[in-house]
Amino acid sequence: MNRKMRMGLKLAIERIYLSFRNYFMRHPVKVYITSSVICFIVLAIVQIMLVYNTYDLLNRRFYYEKKGRINERYTKAIINDHVFPGGKDIIENLLSPQYHELERLYKAGDTAGFNHASQLLLRNIFNTLIDKQNADALLRDIKFKEGIQDSLKYLLVVSRIDLQFADPKYVNIYDKRNKYPLIDAHIQTAKGIRIFGDLTNPDEQSQIIGLFVSDPKPYTYAISFSLYADPANRRQVVFKQMQGILTMSLLSVLAIIILFFITLRNWIKQKHIADVKTDFINNITHEFHTPLSAIMVANKNIQNERVLENKTAIRSLSDIIERQSQRLKLLIGQVLDIATVDQLYVQKGPEDLNILISEILTDFSIKFPSDNLQLSFVPAPATIIVDTDSFHFTTLLLNLLDNAVKYNLQEVKHIQVAVVEMDTDIQISISDNGIGMDKETIRYIFDKFYRNQKDLTQNAKGLGLGLHYVKQCIDAHQWTVRVESEPGMGSTFVIIIPK
Structure with missing residues (x-):
């Protein structure tokens, strides 16, 4: 490269x-x-693979402990016999008359004729064995005598048959690996011709007997057959053996999920706190910087010789220093007060709600020109007396009104305050035509120091303490608040006072 x-x-x-x-x-x-x-997902896939491999291993190593007793009994029952008691006579009676004809076809090289004749013979032998099998009765008797209560599935199959003519060489006429079109397809399985049973997936662990019987004399045959037996609930037995592994696997996955959500929640919470902290530091720096800068400039001007000779200028600069010092004191007081606002204490007394709100709105409207702010009040039709701390209630309402003006880009800012008496509560709604809020913002607006720093609000001054104070006042009064807002559609704060 x-x-x-x-x-x-x-x-x-x-x-x-x-x-x-x-x-x-x-x-x-x-x-x-x-x-x-x-x-x-990767971890879950790995867990699934491990569990599956464990199941596959246990399934392959599965051993039915009672199959030895079945083997012993069944072997004794078919001594000097084939497949099942009486099976040897059935096979010999059907095969003996056909030896010479099959030998003739084989020695003549007539492969097609030999295959056709041998398949017809095999079909007759297998169908007769199936019709006259007594393996089911024998196995029931074995289970009874051995006291075996398990529900078992069986499979008895013939897997190979070879013929011996005059020559000592065996000639194969049936092999389980091949398919034979003249033999019924439904009895041909991977293990051989199904003589009896309903076991669909036999394997080495389920094999009871596997015999190859031959008689090395002219005009005889060799036959290979097997008996399989397996519990009907083998899968459940294997899963029971895996119970500990499955339990630990599921618990570990569940623990990971729980830890993930806890970690995610804490991480988001910490991130939110960090963001709020950063915003607060930026805001408080800006808020403190303004009065400090004014005080420093005024103080520097006072030190000017020309200014010292002008009493009017000194008076003006002194007023600036006093106002900005008061502003700085107010900012520091707000920060200190909000540090203990979580333990806000209220002294309630009876107040006429219509009159109290009207006085607050009158004082608030003086600060703004009438052509810039339209403030309306819809009082309740009847007198409503509530128990409230008038000082904290006033501060609460003023904070909501300040925000309605601060976060409003309209030339004429409309604010409506209404009092409605319901059956079970009294509702005070404060609505505006401001910038509104999305659902994500509404989730955090009552958090201490939170400010939504969007393009529309980044120039609005504040410490993010006003709505937190509002929430603390409402909680201290044992009231509730509901917020309804959409971006660009204004906001409505509804204070609910139980009767």
């Missing part, structure tokens, strides 16, 4: 890294959740 190619590859990697980092900075929660879900 030459130097130019290496530089190109390095630049491509750097671009990918920067793109990922920028995307992560913009959508950290989404990246965290996506990567965690991918890791969890």
Whole structure:
């Protein structure tokens, strides 16, 4: 790889890294959740594979402990016999008359004729064995005598038959590996011709008997047959053996899911706290910087010789220092007060709600010109007396009114306050035509120091303490608040006072 190619590859990697980092900075929660879900899926796949491999291993090593007793009994029952008691006579009676004809076809090289004749013979033998089999009765008797209570499935199959003519060489006429068109397809299985039973998946662990019987004399035959037996609930037995592994696997996955959600929740919470802290520091720095700068400039001007000779100028600068000092004191007081607002104490007394709200609105409207603010009040038709702390209630309402003006870009700001008496409560609604809020913002507006730093609100001054104070006042009064808002459609705060 030459130097130019290496530089190109390095630049491509750097671009990918920067793109990922920028995307992560913009959508950290989404990246965290996506990567965690991918890791969890990989882990789940690994767990499933491990559980499956364990099941497959136990299934392959499964051993039915009672099959030895069945083997012993069944073997004794078919001594000097084939397949099942009486099976040897059935096979010999059907096969003996056909030996010479099959030998003639075989020695004549008539392969098609030999195959056709041998398949017809096999079909007759197998069908007769199936019709006259007594293996089911024998196995029931064995289970009874051995006291075996398990529900078992069986499979009795013939897997190979060879013929011996005058020559000592065996000639195969049936092999389980081949398919024979003249023999019924439904009795042909991978293990051989099904004589009896309903076991569908026999394996080495379920084999009871596997015999190859031959008689090395002219005009005889050799036969291979097997008996399989397996519990009907073998799968459940294997899963029971895996109970500990399955339990630990499920518990570990569940624990990972729980830890993931706890970690995600705490991480989002910590991120939110960090963001709020950053916003608060930025805001408080800006808020403190303004009065401090004014005080420093006024103080520097006072030190000017020309200004010292002008009493009017000194008076003006002194007033500036006093006003800005008071503003600075007020800011510090707000921060200190909000630190203990979680234990807000209220002294309730009876107040006429219509009159109290009307007085608050009158004082508030004086600060704004009438052509810039339209403030309306819809009182309740009848007098409503509520128990409230008038000082905290006034501060609460003023904070909501200040926000209705602060977060409003309209030339004429409309604010409506209404009092409605319901059957079970009294509702005070404060509605505006401001910028509104989305659902994500509404979730956090009552948090301490929270401010939604959008393009529309980033120039609005404040510490993010007003609505937190509102919530604490409402909680201290044992009231509730509901917020209804949409971006660009204004906001409505509804204070609900139980009767």
